[in-house]
Amino acid sequence: MNQPILSATDLTRYYEVDKGLLKKPDLVKAMDGASFTLHAGKTLAVVGESGCGKSTLARVVSMIETPTSGTLLIDGQPSEIGNAENRKTVQIVFQDPYGSLNPRHKVGYILEEPLILNTDMDGGSRRKLAEETMERVGLRPEHYERYPHMFSGGQRQRIAIARALMLKPRVIVLDEPVSALDLSIQAQVLNILAELQSDLGLAYLFISHDLSVVKHIADDVMVMYLGKVVEAGPAEVVFKKPRHPYTEALLSATPIADPGHKKERIMLTGELPSPMNPPDGCYFSPRCQFADDTCKATAPDLEQAGRVQVACYHRR
Secondary structure, eight states: OOOOSEEEEEEEEEEEEOOOTTSOOEEEEEEEEEEEEEOTTOEEEEEOSTTSSHHHHHHHHTTSSOOSEEEEEETTEEOOTTOHHHHHHEEEEOSOTTTSSOTTSOHHHHHHHHHHHHOOOOHHHHHHHHHHHHHHTTOOGGGGGOOGGGSOHHHHHHHHHHHHHTTOOSEEEEESTTTTSOHHHHHHHHHHHHHHHHHHOOEEEEEESOHHHHHHHOSEEEEEETTEEEEEEEHHHHHHSOOSHHHHHHHHTSOOSOTTOOOOOOOOOSOOOOTTSOOSSSTTGGGOTTOOHHHHHSOOOOEEETTEEEOOTTOO
């Protein structure tokens, strides 16, 4: 297989939380050892509950934040936040279409701004590319002179996608790109993303908590829990036969559009532990029906189990 566009090894991102004068700050391990590869034309979906580290991974991969440790390679070379070529290669689309666009600027300027900052293109060339990109995402030429508040949420997300495309990236990080949209609009945006990937060979890192969306678009899936990767592998394998108890629980809660299909809902007991005070051993053990003394004492490593990797003593 060709060299991956992105290759991450043991990426971590820790934050210090100030507890006040004369007190030692707490260390929050928002992301604790994520490894993956991403190839052209493929989609890696990262799933899990809120607080599992998905958005932290998105910010690190898009070079908004620097990892605490680990390596992130772009085309085999270490990524750098200030590297202009890295910035052109990887772009991000945020979750909130209402907060990610500057309300003081017209759509035309919003789309041209990445070109102004990163290229020496003249105004005519910038406008031509902006209008071509608008057409790609289903926006009309007259939208060029309008402000963000004049658009619906779905249209704003199309503008955000168009902005991400302006520098001709090869990787787009999609941080919950449709979770704030109505279901019918979600489908439209997902169809646009699929067309763009097919036409341009884009690689997507798709962050989501909605497995019903992920099931239809992902080539590979990485499941995170409290900052750690607990299962990773080809999407069809993970969805057909999940290995980790947490993945099983997530899938059991995913609705299926088939009234004749019956499945048992796995109810997780207890609350999601605080990332400032995670449990000993396996982080999932307080909520897991299979947990034993070994699970509660020592955290399992992520190891190969058939076609997937899984961090569970009982599923290898």
